[in-house]
Amino acid sequence: MGDTSPRTSVSTDGDTDHNNLMYLCSLMKGIWVLVLLILATVQRVKWIKRLAQNREAARKSRLRKKAYVQQLENSRLKLTQLEQELQRARQQGVFISSSGDQAHSTAGDGAMAFDVEYRRWQEDKNRQMKELSAALDSHASDAELRIIVDGAIAHYEELYRIKSNAAKNDVFHLLSGMWKTPAERCFLWLGGFRSSELLKLIANQLEPLTEQQSLDINNLQQSSQQAEDALSQGMDNLQQSLADTLSSGTLGSSSSGNVASYMGQMAMAMGKLGTLEGFIRQADNLRLQTYQQMVRLLTTRQSARALLAVHNYSLRLRALSSLWLARPRE
């Protein structure tokens, strides 16, 4: 059949139907594919949206966590600060009472008042010593140095006056040394330092001394040592006497006689405690006398250097205390 006639658009009904069917099928396939594509796209969009949402949620969650941790850190810091303040206040003899005991707080007030005054005195002293150091470095005249040195001695006198008043209120606070930094408390003797030790300290730093000066300083150191020993023995005696008073007498069931003797013992013990104020006063008196004599024995320049040496030593002790308080603990 070599039918070379071109296909005509006119086809038989059967062919048209077949073609139409084919066309429909293709269309349907196309539509189906299109639908699938659309669905896929929609799915993808949804997925992307979900990803974004997740990311957002995660971000928010991270921010919330960060805020929470930050809050925790702040609270921790605040707690540490409060603990430190409490520690500091305790060390300075403030009675921290949760029950708000009236009787204790009055003694605490006296101690706290002294601590405040002492801090102020210390600040004055720091200023004074800076002035002295500057004067020495700038080769000030002896007359000018003399004024500052005399002022420094008067300043010590002032401290002992303050201590004397505080002793009337709370002698045990002074004796405890809680108003001093920890390292200073190492060397505590009768509510302060030992003059004899101080003299040993400066004797080394005061070269050159004339022979007479060496001798005199040595004698001064010995005398102050003797006075310290005598006071120490007096304190030991007081301690023994107090112990004897409190441990004497009859123990056991109460009778009028026992109560009377108990009261008598207490009265006597109270009297003995009362002498402590005198001991601190004598110890401070010794410290002042030693300073005054030292200045008499030395030249103005030497006195200035001696006072600065004492001050620098005390600064080191205080620095040591700060280090100690800040040390890392397991």
Added chain:
Amino acid sequence: MQGTISCMRNYNMNTVGESLRPLTLKTQENGESVRTLVEENAVIVIGRRGCCMCLVVKRLLLGLGVNPAVLEIDEEREEEVLSELEKIGVHGGGDTVKLPAVYVGGRLFGGLDRVMATLISGELVPILKEVGALWL
């Protein structure tokens, strides 16, 4: 009324161990006896019985090599003795005496304050030597 004043003299120069020989004076007139003690001794420390400050003064003087006489007064006697002591005073009387009191060369020297101050200033030893309480 008889009063008892106990007076102790330390004969041992060694500060570590002292041998105390208490002398008990039974007197009719307290005052006279106190005056006598003050005048008779180069150095005498007068204080209340059991007073710790009195001990401090005593130890200080012992440490210097002095043998002070020590007079310990009972509480009941205190006023009496004080009034007698005030008659003796540096300027012939009228000084208020506070215990513990040190009398050097028959005259009121002062309390622990003065002893301490003069010790540190170096004035004490010459004064003691002057009254014969110290040799060397």
